[in-house]
Amino acid sequence: MTTLHINITRLLRELHHLATLTDCPPTTDATLPTPTTAVTRIVFTPRDLEARAYIKSLAESAGFTVRTDAIGNTFLRFPGSDPTLPAIGTGSHTDAIPHAGMYDGTVGVLGGLEAMRSLKESGFQPHRSIETLIFTSEEPTRFGIGCIGSRLLGGVIDPATADALPDRLPEADPQAPTGLTLHDVRTAAGFTGSLSTVPLPPNYYHAWVELHIEQGPLLEREGISLGIVTNIAAPASYRYEITGFGGHAGALLMPDRRDALCAAAELILSVERHTLAANAASGTADSVATVGTVAVHPGAVNSVPSRVTLMLDIRDTDVTRRDTIMAALHADIRAIETRRHITITEQQINADIPAVSDPHIVATLEAICQSDSVSYKKMVSRAYHDSSFIARVAPIAMLFIPCRAGVSHRPDEYSTPESIALGTRILALTLSKLANE
Numbered sequence: 167m168t169t170l171h172i173n174i175t176r177l178l179r180e181l182h183h184l185a186t187l188t189d190c191p192p193t194t195d196a197t198l199p200t201p202t203t204a205v206t207r208i209v210f211t212p213r214d215l216e217a218r219a220y221i222k223s224l225a226e227s228a229g230f231t232v233r234t235d236a237i238g239n240t241f242l243r244f245p246g247s248d249p250t251l252p253a254i255g256t257g258s259h260t261d262a263i264p265h266a267g268m269y270d271g272t273v274g275v276l277g278g279l280e281a282m283r284s285l286k287e288s289g290f291q292p293h294r295s296i297e298t299l300i301f302t303s304e305e306p307t308r309f310g311i312g313c314i315g316s317r318l319l320g321g322v323i324d325p326a327t328a329d330a331l332p333d334r335l336p337e338a339d340p341q342a343p344t345g346l347t348l349h350d351v352r353t354a355a356g357f358t359g360s361l362s363t364v365p366l367p368p369n370y371y372h373a374w375v376e377l378h379i380e381q382g383p384l385l386e387r388e389g390i391s392l393g394i395v396t397n398i399a400a401p402a403s404y405r406y407e408i409t410g411f412g413g414h415a416g417a418l419l420m421p422d423r424r425d426a427l428c429a430a431a432e433l434i435l436s437v438e439r440h441t442l443a444a445n446a447a448s449g450t451a452d453s454v455a456t457v458g459t460v461a462v463h464p465g466a467v468n469s470v471p472s473r474v475t476l477m478l479d480i481r482d483t484d485v486t487r488r489d490t491i492m493a494a495l496h497a498d499i500r501a502i503e504t505r506r507h508i509t510i511t512e513q514q515i516n517a518d519i520p521a522v523s524d525p526h527i528v529a530t531l532e533a534i535c536q537s538d539s540v541s542y543k544k545m546v547s548r549a550y551h552d553s554s555f556i557a558r559v560a561p562i563a564m565l566f567i568p569c570r571a572g573v574s575h576r577p578d579e580y581s582t583p584e585s586i587a588l589g590t591r592i593l594a595l596t597l598s599k600l601a602n603e
């Protein structure tokens with residue numbers, strides 16, 4: 167390769183076009199620094215399918231081959247001179263949670279495509295094939311569990327279990343099942359075939375590198391250009407159903423109440439208390455837990471809540487510490503049930519292990535940053551990523567670019583053109599190096 171030129175104008179144009187494929191109307195949110203259109207792109211909706219079709223057409227115009235599997239994971243392939251060798255993979259996701267930004271996942275997909283394109287345009291012919299993936303359903307919005315496409319590829323979720331996942335397309339009640347399953351929804355979207363064909367065969371990838379925005383503040387705060395991810399924290403999530411006794415908000419006297427929402431409030435504060443205590447004990451900020459959805463039944467101002475469903479997301483770099491927080495929460499739940507005469511049931515949605523990056527890919531990324539005089543730091547990813555599940559079947563690493571104030575999962579998520587171009591360049595150089603091993 168003589169000169170590698172990342173076409174940042176083209177890449178930004180494509181990122182901005184992708185951001186127009188949103189189900190969120192223009193926002194008038196006065197708390198945001200600039201008027202920003204939020205991105206809502208839920209998996210298997212028309213907007214998601216338009217985004218996939220758009221990227222597929224870009225890949226085909228660049229002369230890459232395109233393959234889609236039964237869950238909709240899409241493989242954009244730059245064929246190597248020996249296509250029988252295990253390939254080099256990159257990529258991320260294009261689905262977006264409600265009211266999100268335009269960089270989460272998309273930088274890894276369009277940046278991966280731009281990396282392959284710029285390598286091809288520079289005259290580079292890889293020995294191993296290079297692929298950019300668009301993963302299906304990285305976000306848990308619709309089916310309650312994240313990374314469904316990569317879980318299937320990595321053999322982490324059983325195909326029948328995945329197909330039976332209830333659809334919870336958020337409308338009035340974010341947790342109410344629609345009566346459809348993932349199988350119904352994917353086949354209606356045109357992704358037919360058996361999910362048992364999705365898991366990757368052994369040695370499919372020689373190496374895997376995902377480009378992503380940091381989604382945290384450290385790179386920007388420390389003035390460092392890139393992050394090389396050494397570990398991805400272990401996520402878990404749970405659904406709780408809290409059942410009390412409802413009634414008239416005026417007539418049901420306080421001593422007789424079994425208010426499900428008051429019990430939920432105690433549970434939520436218990437999560438926060440035990441997570442803060444875990445951080446205090448470890449002297450780190452590595453334990454994080456969030457209750458991000460609460461649905462109250464019947465949801466009327468003059469009716470005592472009889473039933474509440476809520477979801478907990480808890481993550482830690484240390485699984486034992488995560489388990490310790492959950493054990494303390496369980497003790498509190500038993501106490502809340504007894505004291506308030508309430509029933510609380512828990513359903514575990516997932517409890518995943520941390521992923522560890524491959525030392526050779528990390529060293530390759532470091533060597534390329536050093537020879538390009540790019541500042542970097544090795545760091546932990548506290549967000550989960552599709553790479554967490556590709557790690558089960560291939561050596562992985564990740565490359566982070568800074569994002570403004572660490573903001574993500576918000577419409578004002580932002581990374582500079584310079585960071586996007588630099589991340590894409592280092593990705594391209596890394597892919598080309600690994601492809602010729």
Ligand code: GLV
Binds near residue numbers: 304305312548550551
């Ligand atoms: C991914 O979006 C995550 O929640 O970490």
Ligand code: MN
Binds near residue numbers: 270305575
């Ligand atoms: Mn996300």
Ligand code: MN
Binds near residue numbers: 259270271304378
């Ligand atoms: Mn993401």
